[in-house]
Amino acid sequence: SAVISQKPSRDICQRGTSLTIQCQVDSQVTMMFWYRQQPGQSLTLIATANQGSEATYESGFVIDKFPISRPNLTFSTLTVSNMSPEDSSIYLCSVGDRASYTFGSGTRLTVV
Amino acid sequence: GNSVTQMEGPVTLSEEAFLTINCTYTATGYPSLFWYVQYPGEGLQLLLKATKADDKGSNKGFEATYRKETTSFHLEKGSVQVSDSAVYFCAPSSKSTFGDGTTLTVKP
Numbered sequence: 001s002a003v004i005s006q007k008p009s010r011d012i013c014q015r016g017t018s019l020t021i022q023c024q025v026d027s028q029v030t031m032m033f034w035y036r037q038q039p040g041q042s043l044t045l046i047a048t049a050n051q052g053s054e055a056t057y058e059s060g061f062v063i064d065k066f067p068i069s070r071p072n073l074t075f076s077t078l079t080v081s082n083m084s085p086e087d088s089s090i091y092l093c094s095v096g097d098r099a100s101y102t103f104g105s106g107t108r109l110t111v112v
Numbered sequence: 113g114n115s116v117t118q119m120e121g122p123v124t125l126s127e128e129a130f131l132t133i134n135c136t137y138t139a140t141g142y143p144s145l146f147w148y149v150q151y152p153g154e155g156l157q158l159l160l161k162a163t164k165a166d167d168k169g170s171n172k173g174f175e176a177t178y179r180k181e182t183t184s185f186h187l188e189k190g191s192v193q194v195s196d197s198a199v200y201f202c203a204p205s206s207k208s209t210f211g212d213g214t215t216l217t218v219k220p
Contacts, residue, residue, distance in 0.1 A: 045208040105155035
C-alpha cells in the first residue's frame with residue numbers, strides 16, 4: 001500500500017492566519033482525500049483533491065476556507081484559511097480506492 | 113448511500129478480556145468493509161478488511177466477519193492487551209462515511 005508523508009505533524013497558529021498542510025505519496029494515486037477529525041469525533045470528509053482540476057468539496061466546506069491544490073498524482077496541499085479556534089482539529093490526507101484507504105499521520109492544529 | 117452504525121463507547125476492559133465492538137451497515141450494493149484503528153496521538157491505520165460476504169478479515173488477533181444477512185461487521189478479539197487501547201472506526205468502502213469511533217481502554 002502507499003506510504004504517505006504529511007506535514008507539519010502539529011502546529012499552533014494565531015487566529016486569522018492560514019496554515020498549509022502538505023501530503024506527499026510515494027506512488028502515483030488517482031484519488032486523494034482530505035478529512036477533518038474534531039476532538040473526540042469521527043472523521044469528516046472535507047474534499048476530494050482532483051489532479052488537474054478543482055477539488056470536489058463536501059457539503060459544509062468551501063474552497064475559500066479550505067483551498068486545495070493537486071499539482072500532480074503524488075502531492076496535494078490543504079490550506080486552512082483565516083483560522084478561528086473552531087478550526088482546531090486533526091487534518092488527515094488519505095489515498096485509496098475500493099480496496100483500501102491509507103491515511104497520513106495527521107496534522108494536529110490548535111488555533112489560539 | 114452507504115453508512116455505518118457503530119457501537120457507542122467508551123469501552124473499558126481488563127487485560128485478557130473478550131472484546132466485541134458492533135458495527136452494522138446500510139449500503140447500496142455490496143461494499144468492502146473496513147476497521148481502522150487510531151492509537152493515541154497517531155493517525156488512522158487499516159486494521160483489517162473484508163471484500164465480500166462471509167469473508168473474515170483478521171490482523172493482530174482481531175477478527176471481523178462480513179455478514180450480509182445481518183448487515184454486520186463486528187470486531188472481535190479473544191484476549192485484549194493494554195496496547196490495544198485505541199479508538200476503532202468501522203467504515204464501508206465509501207470514502208466519506210466512517211462510524212463514530214469506539215474508544216477502547218484496556219486496564220492491566
